[in-house]
Amino acid sequence: METDTSAAAGEARPPYLKVENVTKKFGDFTAIKDICLEVFESEFVCFLGPSGCGKTTLLRAIAGLDIQTHGRIEQAGRDISNLPPTERDFGIVFQSYALFPNLTVFKNVAYGLENRKTAKADIAARVDELLQLVGMPDQGPKYPAQLSGGQQQRVALARALATSPGLLLLDEPLSALDAKVRVRLRHEIKELQRKLGVTTIMVTHDQEEALTMADRIVVMNEGVIDQVGTPLEIYRRPASPFVADFIGAMNFLSAVAGGDGTVRIDGVGLSAIECVCVQDEGTAVTLCLRPEDIVTRGVESGAPNAFEATVADLEFLGSFYRASLTAKGVENTRFQADFSVNLVRDLGIEAGKTLTVAFPADRIRVFADS
Amino acid sequence: MTDGPQAVVIEAPLVKPKVGRENWVMRAGLAVIGVYLLVAVVFPLYTILSKSFQDSRGLFVGLDNYAEYFATPALFYSINNSLTVSVISMVITVGLAFGYAYGLTRSCIPGKGVFKAIALIPILAPSLLPAISLRYLFGAQGMIKGLLMGETIYGPIGIVIGEVFWTFPHALLIIFTALSLSDARLYEAAEALGASKLRTFFTVTLPGAKYGLISACFVVFTLVITDFGVPKVIGGGYNVLAVDIYKQVVGQRNFQMGAVVGLVLLAPALLAFVADRMIQGKQVALLSARAVPYEPKPDRRFDLAMLAFCGTVAFVIIGILAVAQFAALVKFWPYNLSLVLDSYQFDLMDGGSWGAFWNSLKMAAWTAVIGTAVIFTGAYLVEKSKGFEHGRGLIQLMCMIPLAVPGIVLGLAYIFFFNAVGNPLGFIYHTLIILVLCTITHFYTVSHLTAATALKQMDAEFEAVSSSLKVPFYKTFVRVTVPVCIPAILDISIYLFVNAMTTVSAVIFLYSADTQLASVAVLNMDDAGDTAPAAAMGMMIVYTSATVRLLHFLLTRGIARRTQAWRKR
Numbered sequence: 013m014e015t016d017t018s019a020a021a022g023e024a025r026p027p028y029l030k031v032e033n034v035t036k037k038f039g040d041f042t043a044i045k046d047i048c049l050e051v052f053e054s055e056f057v058c059f060l061g062p063s064g065c066g067k068t069t070l071l072r073a074i075a076g077l078d079i080q081t082h083g084r085i086e087q088a089g090r091d092i093s094n095l096p097p098t099e100r101d102f103g104i105v106f107q108s109y110a111l112f113p114n115l116t117v118f119k120n121v122a123y124g125l126e127n128r129k130t131a132k133a134d135i136a137a138r139v140d141e142l143l144q145l146v147g148m149p150d151q152g153p154k155y156p157a158q159l160s161g162g163q164q165q166r167v168a169l170a171r172a173l174a175t176s177p178g179l180l181l182l183d184e185p186l187s188a189l190d191a192k193v194r195v196r197l198r199h200e201i202k203e204l205q206r207k208l209g210v211t212t213i214m215v216t217h218d219q220e221e222a223l224t225m226a227d228r229i230v231v232m233n234e235g236v237i238d239q240v241g242t243p244l245e246i247y248r249r250p251a252s253p254f255v256a257d258f259i260g261a262m263n264f265l266s267a268v269a270g271g272d273g274t275v276r277i278d279g280v281g282l283s284a285i286e287c288v289c290v291q292d293e294g295t296a297v298t299l300c301l302r303p304e305d306i307v308t309r310g311v312e313s314g315a316p317n318a319f320e321a322t323v324a325d326l327e328f329l330g331s332f333y334r335a336s337l338t339a340k341g342v343e344n345t346r347f348q349a350d351f352s353v354n355l356v357r358d359l360g361i362e363a364g365k366t367l368t369v370a371f372p373a374d375r376i377r378v379f380a381d382s
Numbered sequence: 383m384t385d386g387p388q389a390v391v392i393e394a395p396l397v398k399p400k401v402g403r404e405n406w407v408m409r410a411g412l413a414v415i416g417v418y419l420l421v422a423v424v425f426p427l428y429t430i431l432s433k434s435f436q437d438s439r440g441l442f443v444g445l446d447n448y449a450e451y452f453a454t455p456a457l458f459y460s461i462n463n464s465l466t467v468s469v470i471s472m473v474i475t476v477g478l479a480f481g482y483a484y485g486l487t488r489s490c491i492p493g494k495g496v497f498k499a500i501a502l503i504p505i506l507a508p509s510l511l512p513a514i515s516l517r518y519l520f521g522a523q524g525m526i527k528g529l530l531m532g533e534t535i536y537g538p539i540g541i542v543i544g545e546v547f548w549t550f551p552h553a554l555l556i557i558f559t560a561l562s563l564s565d566a567r568l569y570e571a572a573e574a575l576g577a578s579k580l581r582t583f584f585t586v587t588l589p590g591a592k593y594g595l596i597s598a599c600f601v602v603f604t605l606v607i608t609d610f611g612v613p614k615v616i617g618g619g620y621n622v623l624a625v626d627i628y629k630q631v632v633g634q635r636n637f638q639m640g641a642v643v644g645l646v647l648l649a650p651a652l653l654a655f656v657a658d659r660m661i662q663g664k665q666v667a668l669l670s671a672r673a674v675p676y677e678p679k680p681d682r683r684f685d686l687a688m689l690a691f692c693g694t695v696a697f698v699i700i701g702i703l704a705v706a707q708f709a710a711l712v713k714f715w716p717y718n719l720s721l722v723l724d725s726y727q728f729d730l731m732d733g734g735s736w737g738a739f740w741n742s743l744k745m746a747a748w749t750a751v752i753g754t755a756v757i758f759t760g761a762y763l764v765e766k767s768k769g770f771e772h773g774r775g776l777i778q779l780m781c782m783i784p785l786a787v788p789g790i791v792l793g794l795a796y797i798f799f800f801n802a803v804g805n806p807l808g809f810i811y812h813t814l815i816i817l818v819l820c821t822i823t824h825f826y827t828v829s830h831l832t833a834a835t836a837l838k839q840m841d842a843e844f845e846a847v848s849s850s851l852k853v854p855f856y857k858t859f860v861r862v863t864v865p866v867c868i869p870a871i872l873d874i875s876i877y878l879f880v881n882a883m884t885t886v887s888a889v890i891f892l893y894s895a896d897t898q899l900a901s902v903a904v905l906n907m908d909d910a911g912d913t914a915p916a917a918a919m920g921m922m923i924v925y926t927s928a929t930v931r932l933l934h935f936l937l938t939r940g941i942a943r944r945t946q947a948w949r950k951r
């Protein structure tokens with residue numbers, strides 16, 4: 013069983029940020045509906061979802077940049093629901109970096125400090141420290157236009173952290189960067205966040221980014237939260253077909269519930285698949301199973317959830333093969349399974365071959381069709 | 383909880399955002415701009431509208447004035463006249479400007495920079511000036527009056543020639559831009575498909591420049607129908623609307639009829655404005671980001687033809703200006719051709735003085751400084767503030783109105799509004815302030831659009847970042863927005879300055895003995911028969927505008943050099 017560490021640990025202490033029934037309307041259009049969420053101190057939370065699902069809207073409501081129409085937001089025990097951004101405590105980084113082009117890197121990072129009437133020497137020391145922190149010492153005198161995208165984003169991060177905010181908000185900070193730079197910055201940002209312990213919310217539509225960086229992921233869809241959980245929970249136990257589909261590869265098979273924790277696919281051929289979810293007998297359901305969870309090595313016919321399937325197609329994807337299979341005798345039940353290169357060699361798997369495969373019961377998710 | 387999937391019941395309390403200190407500043411700023419535009423644009427226009435329904439004692443008489451207007455042939459014939467000269471000038475100007483721009487963008491003629499600079503000179507002159515030159519060229523003792531074959535220059539012919547000269551640069555700028563934005567790949571495709579030069583012209587060049595041409599047509603039409611300078615000097619007995627207003631107000635002191643003619647003149651200007659907006663709204667960006675700019679290839683015969691054409695146009699433009707300068711220096715045309723500076727003794731002339739010139743400089747400087755500050759700040763508030771959707775929409779609409787209002791109508795509206803009994807702002811009447819205010823308003827729209835375009839190109843999140851850093855937006859405005867927008871700000875101020883120097887129509891009703899202006903002096907000296915001094919003063923305006931333009935050019939280049947470290951473009 014996966015343990016939801018942060019959530020369990022979180023029950024003990026009060027949340028740092030509490031979002032209660034937040035709704036934001038643009039005219040008649042409701043961008044986010046009745047959002048409830050808790051974020052704990054020092055946590056790294058990702059809002060993940062397809063473009064247009066309301067991630068930015070929620071982030072901007074938390075920042076006070078576009079205040080929600082309904083609902084309450086509490087930060088560090090303080091009700092900030094209706095406060096303008098200047099009266100809140102956060103730093104923010106945008107996809108566009110939004111660096112001030114006419115100010116040097118130094119001046120950009122110092123921008124928030126100068127307004128606080130901090131002594132000049134202290135400002136200089138703090139800026140140097142921050143530039144060191146983001147791996148850009150000695151770049152202070154340059155202008156943003158003279159930096160690469162990745163460097164600009166580091167400066168934006170340093171500027172957002174300069175005033176030591178309690179909450180760091182990142183809106184798709186890596187989307188504008190090249191794939192390589194993106195992967196490197198992912199680690200740098202995560203590392204920095206761990207070191208500083210600053211509570212962080214990052215918006216992204218990139219599942220890989222969310223899975224690798226977040227302590228907890230908030231999966232959003234059409235203005236509502238579908239699931240909140242650790243990356244492992246989200247991946248292993250998606251709470252809805254949407255989440256199942258959005259993250260990773262997934263087989264979706266139509267089935268009927270047996271009412272006793274079993275489901276049947278196509279009425280015949282397969283039966284008695286053990287299932288963790290119980291549905292009333294006869295309910296139309298969808299069965300979800302990841303291709304990499306399907307097993308064939310050492311599966312005897314007659315084993316639980318085992319059945320014969322024919323390889324229709326085998327696609328080489330570099331580190332593994334993705335096989336398209338059809339259940340024997342039920343040609344329209346088609347699913348995909350990932351087999352390691354070793355396995356394919358050892359068992360001589362090729363198109364046309366019939367295998368005995370098993371759907372491990374603890375990996376199957378079943379959702380009632382709506 | 384819910385009756386069905388559609389019914390979203392929101393139980394959480396409605397949030398009433400707290401208005402922070404910054405929001406108050408922003409709202410106050412918006413309110414100030416809103417009130418400014420109400421006072422400078424809306425109220426005066428409302429006053430002129432209501433005046434047109436009143437008799438001389440201020441009693442409401444319904445449509446009586448309009449009935450009288452249309453029952454007086456001498457008045458309503460002007461509508462026909464105005465439309466005629468406007469349409470003819472429009473066709474000629476746009477045709478010439480298209481040929482000239484075509485030569486500059488599609489041929490390999492030498493000296494393109496010089497040609498472009500020459501074509502823009504007329505912008506620096508008041509519209510009165512070409513008309514004065516035309517007198518010397520084609521008048522009773524004109525240098526080349528034989529060319530007219532017995533026709534008189536005083537009438538539609540003179541008006542059209544003068545207007546074509548004066549509106550040429552406006553049309554050229556628009557069409558030049560449209561032709562510059564062409565994609566070489568389209569031409570390569572046409573060539574690869576074996577299309578002839580002519581066919582390529584009609585299937586690639588013209589469609590690409592379509593919106594530019596339409597826009598140029600509307601701009602020229604509006605400029606001509608609302609212009610007052612050219613027909614005043616060279617129109618003779620050929621009445622047009624803009625001059626009718628002047629005659630009604632200054633000649634006959636019939637303010638009500640002036641208001642009626644003003645509204646009659648407003649109609650075509652407004653129509654052209656609305657039509658242009660609607661057509662331009664249909665325009666989709668033809669130019670993709672990957673477009674390759676067109677590079678013309680040498681073609682001897684074609685290049686020579688274009689050189690001949692552009693050379694002729696440039697020669698005429700310079701010629702008209704040279705004649706004005708010559709007229710200003712000649713002792714007594716055509717009898718004594720020795721060159722003297724007598725005409726520059728403005729203080730000895732009826733209706734002119736060196737004081738007028740200094741007043742103009744002062745007025746133009748104030749207009750540039752105050753106008754740029756007000757317009758840029760206003761555009762910033764409208765573009766970057768949050769909430770207040772309706773209020774901002776209204777302000778934006780008010781910013782657009784001045785473009786549709788002829789200067790002479792605006793000037794008349796200002797008399798009605800600011801000279802009204804009981805107006806607390808009445809004290810600015812007959813001062814430099816009202817001249818500055820009226821001039822800023824007259825040229826508000828173009829300046830506003832320049833500012834808005836520059837502001838739209840800035841990152842939309844500067845304000846968000848600055849508020850997250852607890853820096854008030856006005857500090858970021860000063861430290862970031864203004865420095866980044868300096869090129870646009872300089873463009874606006876030079877535009878305001880040059881227009882303030884050259885405008886006659888907007889200020890003709892508003893100057894007083896103490897606030898005579900150079901452009902008005904040109905008109906008055908010409909009226910009094912001192913044509914040579916009028917030409918001299920007109921050329922003084924040209925030289926001043928040209929000098930300021932040159933300074934602007936050097937300043938812009940210097941700033942571009944100094945800031946190239948952070949400016950990418």
Ligand SMILES: Nc1ncnc2c1ncn2[C@@H]1O[C@H](COP(=O)(O)OP(=O)(O)O)[C@@H](O)[C@H]1O
Nearest residue numbers: 038041043061062063064065066067068069070
């Ligand atoms: N200012 C706005 N006015 C109207 N609709 C908006 C506005 N901002 C966002 N929306 C709409 O709200 C929805 C959610 O937008 P957003 O939060 O930006 O999505 P995401 O960040 O998840 O891609 C979208 O359908 C978008 O069109």
Ligand SMILES: [Mg+2]
Nearest residue numbers: 067068184215
């Ligand atoms: Mg977004």
